[in-house]
Amino acid sequence: MPTVSSEELAAAAGVNSAKLRKDFSYLGSYGTRGVGYDVEYLVYQISRELGLTQDWPVVIVGIGNLGAALANYGGFASRGFRVAALLDADTALAGRLVAGLPVRHIDELETIVADNQVSIGVIATPAGAAQEVTDRLVAAGVTSILNFAPTVLSVPDGVDVRKVDLSIELQILAFHEQRKAGDDRPEPDGDVPAVMPA
Amino acid sequence: MPTVSSEELAAAAGVNSAKLRKDFSYLGSYGTRGVGYDVEYLVYQISRELGLTQDWPVVIVGIGNLGAALANYGGFASRGFRVAALLDADTALAGRLVAGLPVRHIDELETIVADNQVSIGVIATPAGAAQEVTDRLVAAGVTSILNFAPTVLSVPDGVDVRKVDLSIELQILAFHEQRKAGDDRPEPDGDVPAVMPA
DNA sequence: CCTTGTGAAAGCATTCACAGCC
DNA sequence: GGCTGTGAATGCTTTCACAAGG
Incomplete structure (x- = not known):
């Protein structure tokens, strides 16, 4: 053993x-x-314990570059996530295959969520569309939302939202980079804080 | 005031x-x-203090869906990041405009990093190419790397790496989702831990 | 007054160190 | 003997509560 x-x-x-x-x-x-x-x-x-032994159907809304990247992302399938559908408001995109799945029109959202018992939605739309998509997802029964749009979503109690900001990690790197550069010369102006987060 | x-x-x-x-x-x-x-x-x-008043030139390597999504991401410019170049190994992509910038061949990496004093690199390549790209970036003088490829990079001391795993946030949502579902019925088997992270 | 800035207290998380068990 | 599981000790973070100061 x-x-x-x-x-x-x-x-x-x-x-x-x-x-x-x-x-x-x-x-x-x-x-x-x-x-x-x-x-x-x-x-x-x-x-x-982490829920990896369960099957989690998800819908991805907004099939631009980011939505397509997420649909193609290999890490999802290996962790129990199954893309139930790709949705976009652009009718020109409808039917096109992305990561082997056809893009479907946003108006099918309610049916798809109900039929597949989807409880998790991923938002990769422009900021302007995110709240409306959220409202529809929630009304259809989705209780967890992963938001890649650069906007704060409001949701009723009982619905979880996590926001991913792709530039935050870059900002953390830049912060350390600035510190590296500053180690061998005095600060340009102002005080150096005694403590800063890692 | x-x-x-x-x-x-x-x-x-x-x-x-x-x-x-x-x-x-x-x-x-x-x-x-x-x-x-x-x-x-x-x-x-x-x-x-956060380094937002500085200009941070970055290169993005790997202009697939994710690389293109990052290049288009509005949050970068507003936080002091400037995309110095988009690089890809695919010669068929060379010259194509993405987010208004021409994609350039990976062999220009060393020149571009030196000419633009790039200290931050973003890796959006497939996992297989990530370590080689990292080595070239580091050799060229990059000291901070943001890695979107699903692989662990090894770098010399003094180089910072941050890894972004797009599925981790989804996993956290699924974890809470599982907990919600479990609240009204007994666990299928095994013990419920006394404490788990938020 | 009103709100900051900060010692002191309380609350958490991590580490030590070792009893318990295979 | 060797490694887990865990109380106790340590260290860090957050909150309280109030003196300091505009």
Whole structure:
């Protein structure tokens, strides 16, 4: 039986082994003292806890470059996500194949969500369309929304929204870059803060 | 002079006002007791601290759907990022305009990085090409890399890498979705952890 | 007054260190 | 013997609460 120790996993992940053991302990007691963790069993338990063993149908709304990139993104299928439909308001796009799926018109949204029991929607539309799409998704029964549009969405209680801003990570890099440059010369003006986030 | 209080800002951001004041205090003492913060001055100070007042030339490597989506993404320009060049290994793409910029061949990488003093590179290539592109970027002088490819990059000390996994946010939504569904019925099997991350 | 800026207190997260168990 | 699981200790973050100051 292939096993792995908390020490090995911690080294691979770059964290402290006690933290790793404590985190695992919240999921249950899946290790064996003196031996380690049964790899296969551990993978299964973590997958189940994270919801990776379930099938999650999602709809992607807005099939521009970003929507197409998301539809083609391999990481979704391997984590239990199934693209139930690609939707766009542009009738010229209707029927075109993207990542092997036909683009369908936004007016089919309600039917598709109901027929496929979709609970997760991905918004890759321009900012101006995002709120209206959100309202329709929510009315149709979607309770989780991943928003790539650069706008804040309002939703009723009970609906989760996560916003992805593609430039935030770039901004974090630029922040560190600025710090690197500043290490060998004085700041151009003003004070250097004593503490800043990593 | 338009001002804003820590209480107003905290309410808008959904955080505690004391935390907000303490965070601001690390940047300096920019408020006025009994009045609040001068909006314009505060915006300037925060912008400067975050590096938003600087110009950051970036190159985007891999002009598929994702690369094109990034090139078109409006959020970059407004935060001080300037796309110095779009690069791709596909010669068929060379010269094509994406977001108003011509796609250039990957072999121009070294020249472009040097000529534009690029310190930040964005990788939107397939996983297989990412490490090689990284090595070339680093050799050319890039010290910060934003990686959208689903692979772990190795870089020398002094180079920052941030990895963006477009499916992680979706996974977080699915995790909460699973929890919602589980609230009204017993777990299918196994224990419910006492604590899980938000 | 009113609101900032900040010590002190409270609340969390991480790490230590070792008893418990295979 | 070796590694997990976990109380206790440590360290960090957030909040409280109020003196300081316009």
